[in-house]
């Protein structure tokens with residue numbers, strides 16, 4: 001370290017200690033790491049929505065004080081290691097089977113809050129059957145569905161949710177609907193099923209949206225306590241690495257391209273459609 005940097009560092013330390021000690025006090029803290037979020041580095045790419053949603057989950061669990069009453073099921077996909085980040089009981093499920101595994105856990109331990117956390121490849125491709133039947137049976141679980149329109153973990157292949165014209169490694173010229181089918185709105189689909197009580201689509205690409213997504217997750221847990229069926233919270237997310245964009249570009253792209261096709265808001269609530 002050069003001499004100037006050393007002096008700057010010492011000055012900074014001195015300033016922190018002597019002049020601003022009074023502002024570092026508990027009543028002034030506006031932002032803290034939730035206790036449920038473990039103090040480890042995450043493997044997610046910079047700007048990825050998975051990390052934001054993990055934090056929201058941890059905040060909700062802390063605020064509801066249900067850390068010892070909640071059980072999560074991690075998927076196969078980029079969030080396969082979710083159990084390394086959340087200080088709660090968690091299980092891993094085979095690709096696509098998270099909602100089936102969560103069903104089993106909830107039936108054995110009905111007093112627990114049970115959720116599955118799944119990507120779009122996991123939930124809407126290999127796990128389509130499990131997703132639809134879990135929702136149709138009205139299992140009292142919360143399904144958190146991270147839709148980034150792509151198979152993130154495996155290097156950016158087309159997912160059922162990939163937009164028309166969107167490029168992926170398996171649709172290098174863009175998704176062609178006539179040969180590859182239309183993007184699947186599985187959230188609208190499960191909203192049709194009698195077993196779902198709350199179905200909503202949110203995003204975490206802007207601070208206001210992050211707050212709404214947090215409320216949706218909280219509502220999903222609260223409604224679970226009352227029974228009444230499956231809660232399904234989709235979060236339209238980004239994959240800067242496989243979309244080949246910077247995090248900021250990916251959030252703009254999400255707003256301009258994902259949201260017109262996947263509009264945000266409640267699709268079904270216990271009090272009726274919105």
Ligand SMILES: Cc1ncc(C[n+]2csc(CCOP(=O)(O)OP(=O)(O)O)c2C)c(N)n1
Pocket residue numbers: 076077078079095118119120121122123126146148150151152153154159
């Ligand atoms: C039975 C099985 N088939 C395929 C795979 C390979 N695989 C792992 S993750 C994944 C897709 C993950 O995509 P998504 O669920 O959208 O999650 P993301 O990484 O985008 O968050 C696939 C196909 C696997 N692990 N197991």
Ligand code: SF4
Pocket residue numbers: 043044045047048049050078148152153238239240241242
């Ligand atoms: S590959 Fe995509 S989904 Fe996976 S961690 Fe990176 S940005 Fe997130």
Ligand SMILES: [Mg+2]
Pocket residue numbers: 119120121146147148149150151152159
């Ligand atoms: Mg995905």
